[in-house]
Amino acid sequence: MSRLVIVSNRVALPAEAAQRSGGLVTGLVDALHQAGGLWFGWSGKLGETTPEPNVFETERVTYATVDLTRADHDGYYSGFSNAALWPLFHYRLDLMNFTRRDLAAYRRVNAVLADALAPLLSPSDLVWVHDYHLIPMAEELRRAGATQRIGFFLHTPFPSLGVLATLPHYGDLLKSLCAYDLVGFQTVEDLTAFHDAILRRAGGTISSDGHVHAFDRDLRAGAFPIGIDTEAIAEMASGAVKSRTARRLQESLRGRKLIIGVDRLDYSKGLEHRFKAFAAFLDGYPAYRNHVRFLQIATATRSDVPEYRALRQRLGALAGDVAGRYAELDWAPIQYLNRSFSQRSLAGFFRLSRVALVTPLRDGMNLVAKEYVAAQNPDDPGVLVLSPFAGAAYELDAAVIANPYDPDAVAEALQTALGMPLGERCERWRAMMVVLRRNSIAAWRESFLGALSS
Structure with missing residues (x-):
């Protein structure tokens, strides 16, 4: 059985997972316990430099966290993720604040996280990346030499093409998504919006069985509505x-x-x-x-x-x-x-x-x-x-x-x-x-x- 590796902006450490019984965190932790697994992401701490990941194991689950510098956090998290992508994906263009500096920080932090994660991976791992903060993660892991199957799930809506296209360099986001083997959305509407962007702006193709070809990559995309316990x-x-x-x-x-x-x-x-x-x-x-x-x-x-x-x-x-x-x-x-x-x-x-x-x-x-x-x-x-x-x-x-x-x-x-x-x-x-x-x-x-x- 393949080991499951979960990648998210924040890592739900064991004490937090216990407090969130019945929610998304427990659902993911259960999967990690079943096969043995790794949960990787930002520690929630800010430091002067980006150190090596802090790795520890408990109850068959390995946790690995990385600190961020204040500047990287401000640009990656407060900046591009939550001042540009969050309002964009929720159709609030009036609140979207894009800067090239924030975009550079977003790309840089994803690269830093990928470089820290890559040495921890085993060849047969299944890697599951979560949410809008980490859209470039697969692309950066591929650059670092990762060949594992990598999936991505977007917990927010995915906007229609007319809204998506207001984001400068939105084509880079589409290319980053196509570095995954599987991209999951909450609803058919979100999936349709992604397909539309691939067809009309990325010159891609969509087969009848849901396979996507774009940017010289073949992948699958589907709707996977999240549930509760x-x-x-x-x-x-x-x-x-x-x-x-x-x-x-x-x-x-x-x-x-x-x-x-x-x-x-x-x-x-x-x-x-x-x-x-x-x-x-x-x-x-x-x-x-x-x-x-x-x-x-x-x-x-x-x-x-x-x-x-x-x-x-x-x-x-x-x-x-x-x-x-x-x-x-x-x-x-x-x-x-x-x-x-x-x-x-x-x-x-x-x-x-x-x-x-x-x-x-x-x-x-x-x-x-x-x-x-x-x-x-x-x-x-x-x-x-x-x-x-x-x-x-x-x-x-x-x-x-x-x-x-x-x-x-x-x-x-x-x-x-x-x-x-x-x-x-x-x-x-x-x-x-x-x-x-x-x-x-x-x-x-x-x-x-x-x-x-x-």
Whole structure:
């Protein structure tokens, strides 16, 4: 059996993996444990120079991490990855900030990481590279002499050609992707956008069985929608709903129905649109005032980036405006929290919620939508209100679909969800659970690795 080598921007060290039970990290760690494997990437630390990788082994898994210099991190991570690629891939051209200096740092760091990884590889290894930070990794590994089969999975959306082409030197990204043996996307829409770029701008060809030929390379590309550990989330939620934290939340509701949103604090999540839609709901359906509460948990990320600091301030002002317009002496319509909770606590919150509001403006998949469904009480499930621009909407079509750019449509979806009879709620939930059980995190992993190794 081939050894699995996972390459990601950050390495999930053993303590972190334990805290993320049921998520992507556990799904990957399980694969490493099964065959023995290596997880390689940035350590999260900054140093004056780039040293040799720090390598250690525990429970059949080898971890190898590399420090970065401040300048390289700023250009590679804060710069090109998150100031250019992230907004581009999420269709926010107004926020895209490209500089040639950042692009050079991005290429340089990928080369540094590849040079550190190459000596650690064995001839029969399967190498699985993750996400937009590391698109050039296979190209750099090939330059360093690697001949192993290398796969890449993009967790974000892949933009249409008209959007992609706004990035200077975007052709280099396409060429880098074609250095892989397998490129995986979340949805058919993302795969189609990649095919379109290969056909129209790279002079490539796409065969009927999904093989791609471009830049003198033959590779495969496919859609591999990522899943969750459905049964683990369900079991966790069943117990977590009895926890002290969940009981506190339930007692604070005083019989009111809970609407929940859980997101990273990011402009792609549509939180400003969501707050305005909730205000439209209270305006349009005043009978629900004092009978619902909207809890939005938005974990702060990238607080050093000005756009994210400004977003946090705008959201605080919007939440205050909604509260000021609609609150009563004994009722706060919106509760906005900038803090993180354990996955166990969130599973309990999900199970208590009558509605989950998952309305990103653009999202590769959105596992919160799937975790919410898995966490529900089978006898009295809640309702998922979902944006059509989340990858999860391709699978969870039994959700109530609402366009986040239309606040009245989201308000109508909330009214539909809150008033939905039990029989319909159960029917929709069962349909989505069939999908979640079939397309689990294990099925995603095995599907991708099976395609890579064949």
